[in-house]
Amino acid sequence: MESIIQAVNNDGPSNLESHLGYWLRLVSNQVSSEFARALSLRNISVAEWTAMRRLYDGEGLKPSDLASSMGMTQGAISKVIDKLEAKRWVDSFDDHFDGRSRVLLVSDAGREAVPTLSKIADQNDVHFFGPLSGRERKAIRKILIHIAEIHGWHEIPTT
Amino acid sequence: MESIIQAVNNDGPSNLESHLGYWLRLVSNQVSSEFARALSLRNISVAEWTAMRRLYDGEGLKPSDLASSMGMTQGAISKVIDKLEAKRWVDSFDDHFDGRSRVLLVSDAGREAVPTLSKIADQNDVHFFGPLSGRERKAIRKILIHIAEIHGWHEIPTT
């Protein structure tokens, strides 16, 4: 086990900095909280952005589809949908095939909003990862995707 | 700007998956929430672990030192210290040089607990990053540290 922990100090318990999880959390928290701050200027949460982007491609998703694709519970996704409906970015309709279910559709206003939001996401990426070399960006992307594949997280969390 | 966004679909707004921030968040959230779950079995939060590990090395820190090294406010660190004192892992004393301040010391019980907690952190790292190759682990560590250096986060957040 010791072998994969990068030893900085051989005496005593492992350092915070010896764990990859520590660096991942440090960088991810900074990148995500800045992204959240940028979105919050428009009163949008990261979960709302993610849901909008998913719905934009996958029109006609049910709340339960959206929840599982985002790694959230149905109770949590229900609140996110409430907020998107309040913004008039999403409309929900009865599912003719299953009376218990709902079908979620992005409204015209929602469809107009997505490119603006995706530009905010683009800018956030450019700000934090632009200073890296192209090789570094390619490498970290590949490794992160590899980790996600190994653990079977293809369509899990985000928020 | 487009150049650093990995285009998956050239039509329309950028994909979630085109952003490095998305993959970073996905992987970090999974790794950190599993770590938090493992610690919570012992009623410990990630912030408490981080504080203990910092105090273990830097004996005699003040609450404000700890707060800034963890990227938390003084109000937030105060609650973390309360919990560590309730566990009898940390004792605080008057600072003879400044009556407003406090000096935080890890107790014997706290000193005994740290190696156990650091093993939990080790195991979490092994679980998530052990399946990578040594080259991949080295590469992602180097790139994450590079990002932290570029943006001046040497001693920032963690929770």
Add this chain to the structure above:
DNA sequence: TATTGTTATACTCTATAACTATA
């Protein structure tokens, strides 16, 4: 009986600001 979705409740985490006691 099981499932979809909503709602009510509670909990954790944290930031902000008011407050106290020193400096």
Add this chain to the structure above:
DNA sequence: TATAGTTATAGAGTATAACAATA
């Protein structure tokens, strides 16, 4: 006046469980 630390308050986010409607 400014600073260190605490406390009170509030908000975000989410999980859990109870619930209504439908399968």
